[in-house]
Amino acid sequence: MVAKIFIDGEAGTTGLQIRERLAGRRDLEVLSIAADKRKDQDERKRLLNAADVAILCLPDDAAKQSVSLIENDSTRVIDASTAFRVDPNWVYGFAEMDKGQSDAIANARFVANPGCWPQGLIGTVRPLIDAGILPTSHPVSYNGISGYTGGGKQMIAEYEAASEGASHFMPYGLTFQHKHVPEMTRYTKLDSAPLFVPSVGDFAQGMTTFVPLQLGQLGKVPSGKELHAAIADHYAGIKDSFVTVAPYQEIAKTPVLDPQVHNDTNTMTLHVFANDARAQAVLVAVYDNLGKGASGAAVQNLNLMLGVSARESLAA
């Protein structure tokens, strides 16, 4: 059976990328909306109800509206927005988060695609919490840099219009109320919100994130190799993982931390750097905000929901 897919918001940054990733797939039919009807509620409703899977690439309010327009009990939904990420009726779409997550996604009707920033934090911290190395009470801080496509069409237009004026490096979220904090807290299993300081750079896509750890604050101080082994063990146990763990290296710098190294792929690479004598470490994640951070993860989730081999079809 050819599954019918409707991308609501197909003209936006994430929607366009998903369309490109699905182009050429013979196992799917993409139901496209006429350009002049993109925001026509009746036409969106018709297509949402005609689809086997609707992928919502919309601002939060419009995503909530799309869900309310589904009147059947068969259309399954992948939502790329923040609207449902901590809703207990939705399955969180970070397939590598734990061993049961890809099955939960495969069987779900409603899947909330994870935010780009949360994945770098959850992907590094949760394996350490699950392994009992970090207590859930640990005060975690998280920072990083993302390309400007993370801000969608509006930020892209601002950066691309400002040939001279765009900021090379812009920290933001400085009131510590970033919209990703609730999902970061819930899915890391931390007791309290991580202190999150994102930044945006003057490059289009790709991101590198950092979790600095003062290991001396822990009752039992792990070595860098132990941190690395716990994270590597977690991913070794995940079927069809798109998250890879780089070998442990004691080096002061490396070009593979460039935020753009995984652009246009669904890959995330994790690194552990540490100084055991100082009991200090940093956990690093490198991935594409538009790939594993958004449209790559959405297509990975779609494949799980359709029972299609993730590796084969993510080549698209």
Ligand SMILES: NC(=O)C1=CN([C@@H]2O[C@H](COP(=O)(O)OP(=O)(O)OC[C@H]3O[C@@H](n4cnc5c(N)ncnc54)[C@H](OP(=O)(O)O)[C@@H]3O)[C@@H](O)[C@H]2O)C=CC1
């Ligand atoms: N960019 C990224 O890296 C990531 C984005 N996301 C999330 O994905 C979602 C989409 O983001 P992104 O693609 O970046 O955003 P964009 O602004 O690039 O695209 C959003 C699209 O939705 C359309 N739209 C807005 N309101 C409606 C409506 N009522 N009915 C139909 N279409 C509507 C917009 O129309 P118009 O073209 O007229 O503006 C636009 O085409 C957001 O919730 C975002 O937070 C998630 C992870 C990463």
Ligand SMILES: CC(=O)N[C@@H](CCC(=O)OP(=O)(O)O)C(=O)O
């Ligand atoms: C650079 C930039 O502005 N990035 C966006 C995050 C993009 C993203 O992940 O969107 P969702 O919130 O829908 O997941 C931000 O920090 O708001």
